[in-house]
Amino acid sequence: MKGSAWRSPSLLAGAAITAVMVAVALLSLVWTPYRPTAMDFVHRLAPPSAVHPLGTDSFGRDVLSMIMAGAQSSLTVALIAVAVGAGLGIPLGALAAARAGLLDDLVMRGCDLAFAFPALLTAVMITALAGPGAGNAMLAIGIFNIPVFARVTRGAARGVWAREYVLAARAAGRGDAAISVVHVLPNIAAVLMVQATIQFALAIVADAGLSYVGLGVQPPQPSWGRMLNEAQTFIWRAPLLAIFPGLAIMLAVLGLNLLGDGLQDLLDPRLRRAR
Amino acid sequence: MLTVSDLSVTLPMAGVPVPVLSGVSLTLPRGGSVGLVGESGSGKSMTALAVMGLLPPGARTGGQIGFDGHDLLAAPEAALCALRGRRIGMVFQEPMTALDPLMRIGAQVAEPLRRHLGLSRAAAAARAAALLARVGLAPPRVTPDLYPHQLSGGQRQRVVIAAALACGPDLLIADEPTTALDVTVQAQVLDLLAALTAEAGMALLLITHDLAVVSETVEQVLVMYAGRVVESGSTAAVFARMAHPYTRALFAASPHAAVGDPAPIPGVMPDPRARPPGCAFAPRCARAGGECTRTVPPLLGTDAHRVACFHPHAAR
Numbered sequence: 001m002k003g004s005a006w007r008s009p010s011l012l013a014g015a016a017i018t019a020v021m022v023a024v025a026l027l028s029l030v031w032t033p034y035r036p037t038a039m040d041f042v043h044r045l046a047p048p049s050a051v052h053p054l055g056t057d058s059f060g061r062d063v064l065s066m067i068m069a070g071a072q073s074s075l076t077v078a079l080i081a082v083a084v085g086a087g088l089g090i091p092l093g094a095l096a097a098a099r100a101g102l103l104d105d106l107v108m109r110g111c112d113l114a115f116a117f118p119a120l121l122t123a124v125m126i127t128a129l130a131g132p133g134a135g136n137a138m139l140a141i142g143i144f145n146i147p148v149f150a151r152v153t154r155g156a157a158r159g160v161w162a163r164e165y166v167l168a169a170r171a172a173g174r175g176d177a178a179i180s181v182v183h184v185l186p187n188i189a190a191v192l193m194v195q196a197t198i199q200f201a202l203a204i205v206a207d208a209g210l211s212y213v214g215l216g217v218q219p220p221q222p223s224w225g226r227m228l229n230e231a232q233t234f235i236w237r238a239p240l241l242a243i244f245p246g247l248a249i250m251l252a253v254l255g256l257n258l259l260g261d262g263l264q265d266l267l268d269p270r271l272r273r274a275r
Numbered sequence: 276m277l278t279v280s281d282l283s284v285t286l287p288m289a290g291v292p293v294p295v296l297s298g299v300s301l302t303l304p305r306g307g308s309v310g311l312v313g314e315s316g317s318g319k320s321m322t323a324l325a326v327m328g329l330l331p332p333g334a335r336t337g338g339q340i341g342f343d344g345h346d347l348l349a350a351p352e353a354a355l356c357a358l359r360g361r362r363i364g365m366v367f368q369e370p371m372t373a374l375d376p377l378m379r380i381g382a383q384v385a386e387p388l389r390r391h392l393g394l395s396r397a398a399a400a401a402r403a404a405a406l407l408a409r410v411g412l413a414p415p416r417v418t419p420d421l422y423p424h425q426l427s428g429g430q431r432q433r434v435v436i437a438a439a440l441a442c443g444p445d446l447l448i449a450d451e452p453t454t455a456l457d458v459t460v461q462a463q464v465l466d467l468l469a470a471l472t473a474e475a476g477m478a479l480l481l482i483t484h485d486l487a488v489v490s491e492t493v494e495q496v497l498v499m500y501a502g503r504v505v506e507s508g509s510t511a512a513v514f515a516r517m518a519h520p521y522t523r524a525l526f527a528a529s530p531h532a533a534v535g536d537p538a539p540i541p542g543v544m545p546d547p548r549a550r551p552p553g554c555a556f557a558p559r560c561a562r563a564g565g566e567c568t569r570t571v572p573p574l575l576g577t578d579a580h581r582v583a584c585f586h587p588h589a590a591r
Contacts (some may be wrong), residue, residue, distance in 0.1 A: 100332065164372040171327055171367075172387045172438065173360035182386070186377045 011262020017255025028068035036069040066222040085145020093153025109148035127215040155193035156188035190267040197260035277303040281338035308479040310489030311498035364439035368451035370431035374423040381419020429460035481552040501555035508580030518587035
């Protein structure tokens with residue numbers, strides 16, 4: 001198992017890109033080349049140079065510093081959103097799997113209902129109602145993650161419930177809740193981990209989308225989405241202003257997707273053997 | 276201690292209720308042993324699941340299952356949970372799948388101890404190690420921190436047995452405990468089961484399709500076919516006579532007991548959705564007469580030996 005991890009290029013590349021992203025985000029908490037909010041009107045829209053490696057924006061802010069700080073806010077929003085989605089979705093899905101029947105139908109039809117709304121539109125609606133800001137963006141993205149986790153958990157958990165060792169646990173006098181925690185969740189953890197990675201990538205895109213339309217992290221705190229928005233005005237004069245945050249989003253999503261794919265490949269033979 | 280009387284179970288199949296057990300009765304005294312024998316689909320596992328209260332959802336039951344004064348069919352789920360694993364242990368057919376692949380074997384044996392006896396983690400672990408040693412899984416070859424995939428099939432079945440016996444139950448239900456094992460290991464596991472139950476004064480309900488297995492292990496035998504008991508009695512009496520044609524056919528088909536090559540039973544068991552009106556074995560039976568296809572033969576005889584057949588065999 002350990003050996004095969006090194007033979008999976010997508011896992012390695014994904015893990016490396018994600019690690020760099022996380023490192024950059026963490027670093028931005030203690031150090032950025034310039035203060036990401038510091039304006040320098042003399043050097044507005046400066047091209048990349050030794051002083052400003054990625055240039056400056058229309059307010060003369062250092063783009064590299066903003067991208068670093070943006071990584072931190074994007075990853076934080078995505079992480080908390082996925083935690084909200086997983087934290088509520090996994091128990092719901094596990095409950096639906098454990099109690100087939102009316103409750104199962106209720107949860108699953110609820111998910112269907114949630115899926116009927118386009119995810120980003122729902123998030124826009126929620127932030128429009130609750131007001132813009134990082135907290136509401138996390139909540140909004142988190143809410144549309146709940147049915148995703150609920151459905152994946154239920155599907156995988158039902159497979160485990162059909163196994164004989166669950167019957168054996170019931171024959172040993174275990175209740176449904178204990179079986180869910182002790183036997184079912186550990187056996188579907190791999191599936192959930194892969195799903196969480198992919199949802200993380202989607203949450204980053206959603207966060208960028210929300211902050212692009214001004215519903216995410218509020219100024220002056222930098223975010224990738226708003227950098228894109230602000231770059232629009234100068235797209236012909238300074239196209240790099242749009243390209244750099246775009247690249248950052250693309251890299252973060254690519255890294256997480258590769259990581260998710262790699263994890264799936266790594267965990268799949270084990271799942272196949274257990275089946 | 277365990278009294279099953281006139282048990283019937285109906286399961287919904289594609290929405291239609293289908294009888295899978297009818298009129299099953301058995302008595303298992305404390306420390307006694309009963310073998311349930313029959314082909315796949317004869318209802319023997321369903322009987323065990325009914326006793327455990329683990330019938331599939333939608334199952335409808337009739338009759339009574341008395342266990343030490345409790346009616347298990349009427350007992351609430353919480354009462355059954357307290358009974359399962361504590362007073363009734365169960366060993367499953369497939370040791371490959373009856374253990375959680377992600378849990379160390381020691382923890383799996385310790386689980387019921389903590390759940391039912393309220394032992395601390397350390398006390399349960401120590402007890403689990405002792406139980407594993409008792410079923411022949413002792414260090415250095417097998418330690419409690421191994422995972423199921425690191426064990427052979429026979430070793431895993433020993434873990435399942437240790438877990439089932441952990442709380443010292445009064446009744447052990449073993450559902451085809453040796454079917455999935457190598458022939459060389461089967462005898463060892465059966466001997467172990469017999470020794471452990473005798474040692475603890477535990478009652479044993481042994482389910483198998485192999486008549487030869489029960490002949491050496493249990494005191495009483497029930498032969499089941501298509502959800503009904505067709506022959507029952509003390510092992511000695513049933514083996515001495517084998518009055519029901521199905522019992523003889525099953526014996527002849529057993530690889531261990533048959534003289535010469537095992538003879539397969541011609542035909543297949545009738546689909547439970549379309550059982551013939553009379554004796555369910557009649558279509559496969561050489562002795563069947565007109566009444567066999569019209570009326571279900573009643574199970575008649577004494578406690579020592581009963582048979583449900585209009586044309587039973589005389590003594591062998």
